Amino acid sequence: MRYRRRLRSRIIISFTLFGLGLTALFAVASLYMRARLEDQLINRTLLREVANFVEFKRRNPSPDAAYKISLFDVDIFGARKFANVPFDAQKYGPGVYDIEDFDGDGKLRSYKLAVYKSDEYWAFLRFDVGAQKLSAQQLLVVLAGVVACFLALSWLIGRWLSVRVMSPVSDLAARLDRFQRTGLREPLAPHFADDEVGQLARALDDYADRLTDLVERDREFNADVSHELRTPLAVIATTTELMIASDLPDKARDRMKRIERAVRQSTELTDALLLLSRRERRGPSNGETTDVGRVVEQVVDVNRPHLGSKPVTVSVVNEEPIVVSAPSSVIAVALGNLIGNAFKYTQQGEVTVIVGHGRVAVEDTGPGIKAEDAQRLFQRGVRGDAGGKGAGLGLAIVLRLCELYGWKVSLAPRPQGGAVAVLQFDRRSSGA
Known part of the structure; x- marks a missing residue:
């Protein structure tokens, strides 16, 4: 027999897993959408700023013209100074890249690098995304706490619902157990509402009625057979015994003995079948x-x-x-x-x-x-x-x-x- 959990436990576990899966899916979706939207926003901003910077330098080629951006570090090189571009930066084509590098204090930092390249200018704009990554980590911790809270809440709600849902079933089982122990039967359906458990109670009442009727008819049949069949067999046996004791021809006597044996065999078979029907071991x-x-x-x-x-x-x-x-x-x-x-x-x-x-x-x-x-x-x-x-x-x-x-x-x-x-x-x- 395969092991099956109790129905109440299955309700609690199912509701808890459902709550866990739903909140975990929500948390993963939130993290994914936040990272995707933030990444798109930063990339668009970087490309726009680097393009604006190049356009500013085109209109203001003087070295004294300053283009201040507080959030970005910008390096721009003219056509005659492409050779001055750091070797590590030369490999990047136009676009936005995620890079990691050490700052002046020797700390590893994460950056977004926006690259602009044309025949006149090469521009490199770096944006520090460390704050955004820290924010993402904090959001992950918060969402993990939310998932844990929802998990506990789902378990509590599942436990409460299981008690409410299983209460009629437990009551039905207790009444059946009491009937099995005491033998005092009472109708089950009046104690339950008109729902699935009530339908089950009515079905059990109907089955018990039919079973009681069957047992009663079987008991009456056994009693009838015991009385009505044994009586004629006893009469035949007695009559046969008297006829065998009387003066009979040998052929007739043999036939009477055969009847006597058949009556004895029928009586024994009747007794054995009655014991089997009653499951009675004498x-x-x-x-x-x-x-x-x-x-x-x-x-x-x-x-x-x-x-x-x-x-x-x-x-x-x-x-x-x-x-x-x-x-x-x-x-x-x-x-x-x-x-x-x-x-x-x-x-x-x-x-x-x-x-x-x-x-x-x-x-x-x-x-x-x-x-x-x-x-x-x-x-x-x-x-x-x-x-x-x-x-x-x-x-x-x-x-x-x-x-x-x-x-x-x-x-x-x-x-x-x-x-x-x-x-x-x-x-x-x-x-x-």
Whole structure:
């Protein structure tokens, strides 16, 4: 499962990042526009001043004519004095340049250099931009402080908004938690406004109503099945027992015994399915135990009709007694599916049921199964490649019973042919 932050934290972080990004973008844009506009203004001013100075000297060639500019340092050279231009300045063409140089005190200073060149004059105008750079640094510090303030403000607003936004959700979660702990359900929708949380509360109320109705109908169905189905089965079992005890022809007696086995199997299956539907595990709490060996013999006897006239030998090997804390009906249903499948799919050879060491193993010489299909056969509706009739529910029921009681069931191919099914009981609920 991927880690996700709490919704409230995500709201705070999102709002804080949004505020930080917005103020940082504003600060960067302000710095960029200030630098760009200032640079354009200075460049235009420098070019205009140097051009004005050259024009002044053209009109006033006398050395005594003074052109005073307080903010600039200007050097101008006539056509016959171009050789006097400092070597470092000769490389610059007309335009404005950013340069750094040391002043008379040995301090490094930043300048703007405006260059004017014509056939008559070369002029160089320098403007000290140190004050502007200092101003830019101060502006950067101020904007950093503004960003920090906006960041803190965004965090506070985000925290306040998260509390307001998440308050109904937290209230809904608290009411659901209280219902889960106490089991006392009350409608949720009346406690919330007609917004998204209110819609969620109404949806939860509707779902709870439908779930309660479903559980009630399931409980009523279980009670009806428990009463209405067990009663006729008990009547059939009693009547069959009386008829078997009476004087009947052998053929009729065999048929009555077959009915008796079918009734017993139906009763056991009904009990097991009711336990599954209720998720009820009967056993150690009520002291109910079952001798597995005796159940195996009964299950083998009940499923013998599946063999018919096939040349199949059935043997039951009791290596040691096993007593399990579970109803006999549950064990009979689980073993009935495993043994019944072995009887159905084995056309010739033998079926061996081994009881002992906390488990029951059913080995047969049938067509066998593929190793890759062994686990898939326990899925609902899946049948093996051996064919045969059925809905593929028997092994799924066995797996559900094992999950309910903590047992393990497995299928595997035998090296010598056929398959082996193993029902392993929980050591804590079985013993000799």
